[in-house]
Amino acid sequence: MEPVFLFKKLISRLIFPLPLTLQMVLLGLVLLVFGKRKAGFFFVFLGAGLLGGMAVEPVADRFLQSIEQQYQPINERLGHNVPYVVVLGGGHDSQDNFPPTSQLGSSSLSRVVEGVRMAGLHPEAQLIFSGGRINDPVPHSQVAALAALQLGVEPHRILTESEALDTEDEARAVKEMVSGKPFILVTSASHMPRAMQIFRYHGMNPVPSPADYLAREKQYTPWSYFPSARGLEKMERVFYERLGLAWASIRGIIPAETVD
Template identity: 40%
Template sequence: MLFILKKTVGGLLLPLPFILLIMAFALVLLWMTRWQKTGKVCFSLSWLLLLLLSLQPVADSLLRPIESEYPTYQPQAHPPVKYVVVLGGGYTFNPDWAPSSNLISNSLPRVAEGIRIYRANPGAKLIFTGGAAMTNPVSSAAVAGKVAESLGVPESDILLLDKPKDTHEESQQVKMLIGQQPFVLVTSANHLPRAMIFFHQQGLSPIPAPANQLAIDSPLNPWERTLPQALYFSHSERAWYETLGRAWQWLSRDKAAAD
């Protein structure tokens, strides 16, 4: 119940639902009350927020500090490891699709980076985490494992942790499976700082490996920087989501300490 409540409230606080709620409130004021000026101000501010969060310079400036905390994993800079842990993300499952098409958004880059690191560490095992969605009988970990197999990873080198519902539970399950053995932790660059905290709280010391970097540093065409786009709004959403996640993580830690 707490998990569902957390996801529901967190979802409503994401940029698009939050902005739409402000707009709806503004329309109620404009159409059903005498608070015309307040309604106009709320609607104008929500429109401006939607515009700004859809612009590349704004969106990527919000996301870049989160993504740049850890550098890309370089095999020569670290001792060999026996385990590469790839955290679960968005997915679906349609057996008629190409295997990789079942990994949505952030998940496919995570798996691809995990396979790169696995191949740089001969003899290592790939661990995929992530439970099944409420309406899906196949887990996130299982789908990622199928994709890895389709890309040439032997089934014997794949381990699945298909029960965890969130990053906190993933860190607990990884500790139960491999204990204190060194491992590489692969997840999206914007998610990695929060994930590392969960794993450190378990007394583990993973080697960070960011994947799926989104904030653009390379040159862009002028119109890509000045026209609002849904792509860049999604970058703002990731920054917003991870900021909310860190706030919840901090509150949960304080509550656990108090208990």
């Protein structure tokens, strides 16, 4: 696995909501041990307060909706033929006794289902699944393709790309596979803004078909305003995508104003 890829993953994990706030609390405790009471209590309460606030689901939804709502789902067939539907990789865990649909993570399964839905609306299209080996001996694209087969897609309609480790790798690989032809791009709604920027940077202009919406419009109950693992999961998605945009901006792949 490439050192740059590992470095990105390590740094991002250190500044996700949970580890970041726990580091603040730990710093505060260390300061207290060394007699720095004022600074110590400041960091302890800052870390605990931020963690509790970010884990409130309505708060997380507000931040996540600003990312997810940039692109809307496709609810009917496009007015022209679509040669390809490209489904970007997510995550999976290989289990020999599990069907492919159960090996995929929730985001990945949502992407595959959306890709199959697009293939149903566009029977002339081939499905391209991308994604290589990340912490698993089996390429992600292979598991996604097997899931699509189980969901009724004909084998001759499925293509795979099994080397890409991140979205930029996928964009380069897909560019070669589609050879300038139009295509629908399927990925999670929160990932779609970054994916579209990267694909455009590489000279493509796909039709976005977002899936896996997490921050949906709904009525909150009083219990929704208590910190929860679900709220923290959504805020982690916000951090992940903002960090991804920032990294792409630093490298000049996307405009700096996109990160705002």
